[in-house]
Amino acid sequence: MKRDALFWLSLSYIGLVVILAVFASHIAPYSPYEIDPNNILKPPNIHHLFGTDRLGRDVFSRVVYASRISMEVSFIAVGISTSIGVIYGAVSGYFGGWVDALMMRFVDVMLTFPVFFLILAVVVVLGPSIFNVMVVIGLTGWMGIARIVRAESLKIRELGYVQAAKLLNKSDIYILFRHIIPNCLSPVVVYATLGVGSAILAESALSFLGLGVQPPTASWGSILSEGKDVIEVAWWMSFFPGMVIFLTVISFTIIGEKLKK
Incomplete structure (x- = not known):
């Protein structure tokens, strides 16, 4: 990893975006x-x-401030989905049997819905806002993490230290949060890293359609949406926010893929 230039380049870019978000003002x-x-x-x-x-506003300043919105939405959304997925998957794998079967069938049902259209439908019902976007993306992105954690939990529950905890009459909640969940987190970190890129794309797409962050608040998707109407005479309004979205998503994807190895 120390010799992987692409990994460090991606990590440096994400660090730059975070700095822009924190010190935007x-x-x-x-x-x-x-x-x-x-x-x-x-x-x-x-x-x-x-x-x-079209209003004479500086696009660079808007892109810088938009990084704050996009990072906030994506990190909180991934935090919500990761928390739900980890707990759900750990409970399903730990108890097994009919509990596991029932919980996994619900996951299968959720996976049959096209995620973006599900997000789109819920946002239309609840109304466009930053809070709704974060919650909806978080509540529709936990199924993959749940399946990963469930598979890990099935293995970990058979290990000696878990069996020893049961012999000591430790409660199920204690075993889940002390032994099962902490030892399932390695693959979750990788999946969550990849999930940040997906969340940024989802937020940008919703804002592009006018269902995410509302004007005059700037987000990468809303700036891109404003640029589409004048793309023939003002290419820069679409090019720069689009390039920032592309580089951010590809950087998170590269980091996640490298962490898999």
Whole structure:
């Protein structure tokens, strides 16, 4: 891993995005809401690195501030899905038998639904907002983690230290949280890393369709959506946020794939 340049390049890029998100107010040269009628649809230049939009707002500043929204939504959504998946899978594998069969059939049913269209339907019902996007993405992305943890739990429950804990009359909850779950987390970290990229894509797609983060708050998807109407005369409005989404997702994917090995 130390000699893998692609891994460290991806990790460095993600670190840069996180720094942009945390210190957006210090890094962005302009306010993301600052309207300048004298600089409408200006191409990239020394004063506006990513050009300006239809209201004269600096696209670079909006992309920087949007990194905060996209990172927040994706990390919280993955945190929700990981928490649900780990607990659900650990309980299913630990108890086994009819409990396991029933719980896994529910997972199979959930997996039959196209995830993005399920997210889309729920967001339409609940209404577009940052909170709803985070919760909905989190509640529809736990099934894969649950299956991974369930497989690990089936193996771990047969190991000596778990059997010893049962002989000592330790409670099931104690065994689950002290022995089963902590020893299932290695593959979960890999899956969660890959899940961050998927969550960013889902949030960007919802914002692009107008069902995610609402104006004037900037997100990568909403900036991309604003650019599609003027792409013939202002290519930079679609190119730069699109490139940031691409690089961020591919970086998380590379990190997850490298951690698998």
